[in-house]
Amino acid sequence: MAGIYIHIPFCQKKCTYCDFYTEVAPQLIPNLIDSIIKELDIRKDYLPDSAINTIYLGGGTPSILSKEQFSKIFEAIFSTYSVNEDAEITFEANPDDLTTDFFESIRLLPFNRISIGIQSFGDEDLKRINRRHTAFQAIESVSNAQQAGFKNISIDLIYGLPSQTLEKWEKQLDIALSLNVQHISAYGLTYEEGTVLWKQREKGILNVVEDETMNKMYSLLVKKMKENSFEAYEISNFALPNFRSRHNSSYWKQESYIGLGPSAHSYDLISRQWNVASIKDYINAIEINTEFFEREELTFEARYNDFVMVSLRTAEGIDLITLEHEFGIKLAKYCLQNIKPFIDTKKVDFSVNRLRLTSDGILISNQILIQLMKV
Ligand code: SF4
Structure with a gap:
């Protein structure tokens, strides 16, 4: 079994805590899609004889793609690889993209799982970390996904955001658990060097949550998940029975996967390789057929x-x-x-x-x- 990861490195604006490779350059989307499709062809032998068990479109913000752009990617995948009938096919989305019109437009695409980057249900938190959406949009996005027929919904939360108290975190969890989602990923905030949030902390203008409170927040998370039948199947990931993320589980089980697009990583059981983390360099390299990745043979x-x-x-x-x-x-x-x-x-x-x-x-x-x- 193997997986396909496609990195869509576009964001409409940058969240202050994020150190992923993304750009605010929507004009490059059409060229990037063409390059990803070419990369699929160039690397069609990377996963020899493997049936595809999971497909994951991550980012960045895959939900900013149009139906036509998604369709082009799927046509290329399905004509290059043998995809299992029950493959898990996920895309990551920002809540404010998930309107009823959006779901109507993607109705015929093969997605069967959605991962929504909510991070917080508090408007103050969301503003502070420069998220695009509001708390209301976060809740509405889950409801829209459910009405569109998604029965496998994951949401992402962050605990330990500046000024967050244990009580506020408990409220976040209660809201999350009231939404009838099947999977919750919850990450403790980390201050990655160079990010806006890191600089704010260095200037001393943030009310940083102490380690002891972070630990209490994590313990509360585990307790609440258990009380609500969510299994803690990985430190940061919780799922109702039969709703573990098959894609992420395959990483943890050391299965092979191919990563396509700028900065995407691949693993073929003997080496890891990673694509250049620049949309322009990636597109140019694919265009003139030169190397667009680095590779490390694993000792x-x-x-x-x-x-x-x-x-x-x-x-x-x-x-x-x-x-x-x-x-x-x-x-x-x-x-x-x-x-x-x-x-x-x-x-x-x-x-x-x-x-x-x-x-x-x-x-x-x-x-x-x-x-x-x-x-
Ligand atoms: S939307 Fe996601 S990938 Fe984009 S800047 Fe925010 S956290 Fe980073």
């Missing part, structure tokens, strides 16, 4: 580090039998030996040959991971 240690890093974040944890089978007894012992202090202090649960983070362990997951890495 044995890098593959072990990837395996441990992604497995530990999931509910299934690190399977020691698989680890030993893939990487040998020496590395399995190394992992077990280095994680032992965390087992002893109940930060990690060790049972049936699996190592899983406990709720206390999740709060120090980075600290644990560092001890398991091979450099």
Whole structure:
């Protein structure tokens, strides 16, 4: 099984916390779509003999594309790859794009899952981080998606936004849970160097949420999700039964995927490669048929580090039998030996040959991971 990721790197304006590669350059959309379709053809052998199980249009803001632009992409995918009949086909969207007209226009496209970047249901928060939408539009977007027939809806939230209190976060969660969505991703705010939000923090003009409150927010998140039958299947991802994101799960299970478009990453089980993070350079390189990506062959240690890093974040944890089978007894012992202090202090649960983070362990997951890495 394999997946296709397509990066649509356009945003109408930049959110203050975001360090993804995106541009405000809608005039380049038609040329970019043509280049992505050419890239699909150039790299049609990247996933040899693999049936496609998931397709994911991420960004940026894929919901700014027109029906015709989406259709062109799908025609190219379906004529290049064999796509499973029950493939999960997701697009990311900004709430203010999700009008009833928009859903009417995409009615015949093969999407069966939508991921809505809500981030907050508070207008003050949304303004502070320069989001395009309002709290009202956030709620309305979910309702519009449901009325359009989407039965697999994910929403993204951020906790620890400046000035957010535990009470305000609880209110956010209550609103989210009242919307009858099937999947919630919730990320703790990080201040990425160089972003507007990072600069504001450096100037001391933000009321930054302290680590202790962040931890309480995460614990509240886990508690509320559990009470509402959402399974914590990865540190930041919660799903009702049978609604795990198959696309993201395939990353965590180390399955191969091809990433198309500027700055998209690909993985073929032996190497990673990433496309140039510039729309213009990408379009030009595809046009004149020169190299548009960098590639790194993964060493044995890098593959072990990837395996441990992604497995530990999931509910299934690190399977020691698989680890030993893939990487040998020496590395399995190394992992077990280095994680032992965390087992002893109940930060990690060790049972049936699996190592899983406990709720206390999740709060120090980075600290644990560092001890398991091979450099
Ligand atoms: S819409 Fe998403 S990708 Fe675009 S700037 Fe905001 S967070 Fe970044």
